[in-house]
Amino acid sequence: MVIQNNALNLPIKEEELSPLHRILLHTDGTVTEVLRQWTGTIVNIIKPPLNSCFLWNKLDKLNLYFKGNSTNTACKDFKFREVILQNAETNTNLVYALSLICIKNLTATVLYKLDHTDMGIGMIVDSEKLESYREIVEFSKMKVENVPFFQKIFPRSKQFILHRAYVIYSSKKPCFIINEYFPSEPEHFDFQVANSDKKRILGYRKESFK
Numbered sequence: 001m002v003i004q005n006n007a008l009n010l011p012i013k014e015e016e017l018s019p020l021h022r023i024l025l026h027t028d029g030t031v032t033e034v035l036r037q038w039t040g041t042i043v044n045i046i047k048p049p050l051n052s053c054f055l056w057n058k059l060d061k062l063n064l065y066f067k068g069n070s071t072n073t074a075c076k077d078f079k080f081r082e083v084i085l086q087n088a089e090t091n092t093n094l095v096y097a098l099s100l101i102c103i104k105n106l107t108a109t110v111l112y113k114l115d116h117t118d119m120g121i122g123m124i125v126d127s128e129k130l131e132s133y134r135e136i137v138e139f140s141k142m143k144v145e146n147v148p149f150f151q152k153i154f155p156r157s158k159q160f161i162l163h164r165a166y167v168i169y170s171s172k173k174p175c176f177i178i179n180e181y182f183p184s185e186p187e188h189f190d191f192q193v194a195n196s197d198k199k200r201i202l203g204y205r206k207e208s209f210k
Helices: 017-024 032-041 056-062 109-118 119-127 147-152 195-202
Strands: 041-047 078-087 093-102 131-145 162-170 173-183
Touching: 017 032, 017 131, 017 162, 032 041, 032 078, 032 093, 032 119, 109 119, 119 162
Parallel strands: none
Antiparallel strands: 041 078, 078 093, 093 173, 131 162, 162 173
């Protein structure tokens, strides 16, 4: 698994992850659907106001997102898309995603949906019946104290921001390079289960993250 040459990016150890984090980092399905099933609520997709951004400028300045590092994953003609996945009942921000959209490898219909709808990329890929596969290319974590701008989106996060990056290919061409970020505290995700069940489901101890 690739880790960018950046002092703020730290490796992730599997043993420090809760079951939920393992699913979020390793899933090859849509994260929106995973969160909907785990939280038991609708997950809204929030885009920034026109001509503004959430965190892209901060991440770009510090080189904290995966851009592609080879002929197969590089995306030369691209645009960015930022979204926040948000719990519709509590308005809690669950995941922040920054995507590079490879314009020349996508149809006009896909590009229109990216710009003019609030659909997630996975949903668009499914709705267009694109034959695709995903390659996870990076896992990392960052101390919240080193990236305080993430608290704009995740105000309750105190320890780490987890990050994964993956590429969606169609017809052997890269279409999307997606970077996802979320807090290391599993309780952040607002489980709709009894408190007595949370420890069993999360399998998590706060002291596991060092």
